[in-house]
Amino acid sequence: xxxxxxxxxxxxxxxxxxxxYLKKNKPNFLLLQEIKTxxxxxxxxxxxxxxYDSEVNGQKSYNGVAIIYNKKISNINLNVINDEQKQSRTxxxxxxxxxxxxxxxxxxxxxxxxxxxxxxxxxxxxxxxxETFLINQSKLKNKLIIxxxxxxxxxxxxxxxxxxxxxxxxxxxxxxxxxxxxxxxxYEDSFRLVNKxxxxxxxxxxxxxxxxxxxxxxxxxxxxxxxxxxxIKDVTxxxxxxxxxxxxxxxxxxxxxx
DNA sequence: ATGGCAACGTTTCGTTGA
Numbered sequence: 399x400x401x402x403x404x405x406x407x408x409x410x411x412x413x414x415x416x417x418x419y420l421k422k423n424k425p426n427f428l429l430l431q432e433i434k435t436x437x438x439x440x441x442x443x444x445x446x447x448x449x450y451d452s453e454v455n456g457q458k459s460y461n462g463v464a465i466i467y468n469k470k471i472s473n474i475n476l477n478v479i480n481d482e483q484k485q486s487r488t489x490x491x492x493x494x495x496x497x498x499x500x501x502x503x504x505x506x507x508x509x510x511x512x513x514x515x516x517x518x519x520x521x522x523x524x525x526x527x528x529e530t531f532l533i534n535q536s537k538l539k540n541k542l543i544i545x546x547x548x549x550x551x552x553x554x555x556x557x558x559x560x561x562x563x564x565x566x567x568x569x570x571x572x573x574x575x576x577x578x579x580x581x582x583x584x585y586e587d588s589f590r591l592v593n594k595x596x597x598x599x600x601x602x603x604x605x606x607x608x609x610x611x612x613x614x615x616x617x618x619x620x621x622x623x624x625x626x627x628x629x630i631k632d633v634t635x636x637x638x639x640x641x642x643x644x645x646x647x648x649x650x651x652x653x654x655x656x
Numbered sequence: 657a658t659g660g661c662a663a664c665g666t667t668t669c670g671t672t673g674a
Contacts, residue, residue, distance in 0.1 A: 408662090411663070434663070435664095458665090459663090459664050510674095566674080568674065603673095604661035604662055604674095605661045605674095606661085647673085
């Protein structure tokens with residue numbers, strides 16, 4: 399089974415890239431973030447034409463997440479946590495894989511900048527309640543795959559110039575500690591299980607030729623509950639998508655399961 | 657070569673993102 403996750407920065411602008419990606423890589427699930435549209439304007443029929451169904455938690459202008467899939471799913475859940483600002487940042491489905499029930503979550507964590515505003519406080523509170531949800535799931539011994547834009551740079555090797563980012567909402571110690579706490583509660587950063595090399599990024603800013611200079615960030619992640627981490631065969635970053643005309647500033651990450 | 661983002665909504669600029 400193949401599961402990909404991609405912050406597309408507008409599903410309507412990126413539709414051709416998405417279709418190209420589905421045809422080429424044939425993931426069974428594609429988790430989207432920042433679709434930037436209401437659910438009713440999601441391109442359901444264009445995606446259905448190439449054999450995929452879609453579940454959508456949309457929002458006008460900003461945020462919005464979705465799951466595109468070609469497997470039998472159940473238990474669709476918009477909003478796995480209570481979002482105090484009612485922003486569309488999570489969607490989950492269950493799938494039966496090798497006789498075990500696995501919950502697949504597409505997540506778009508708040509950015510949190512600037513750090514001296516309520517946007518940062520919102521990120522902190524949001525992450526705390528997401529952490530609580532994941533701890534509860536862990537206690538229940540549930541099997542989870544969480545893919546998405548976490549807006550967290552986990553470590554120094556995940557950013558081109560760490561000293562420039564020390565006080566940024568993506569890299570503050572306080573934020574990185576929450577990420578570590580989640581891992582300590584029984585989750586695996588799947589990419590780091592298969593690749594220890596620095597400078598592997600999933601995002602490059604549109605500005606200042608960041609992609610050409612490889613000035614990027616690793617902020618898109620696949621976390622797996624440790625009770626299914628043995629299923630991880632490979633995790634790749636599909637950097638090619640950043641070279642297309644009018645790309646998203648993020649590229650997909652792709653999880654291949656045994 | 658010596659500069660330089662993009663998407664949205666309502667516009668033709670302000671806001672947001674990372």
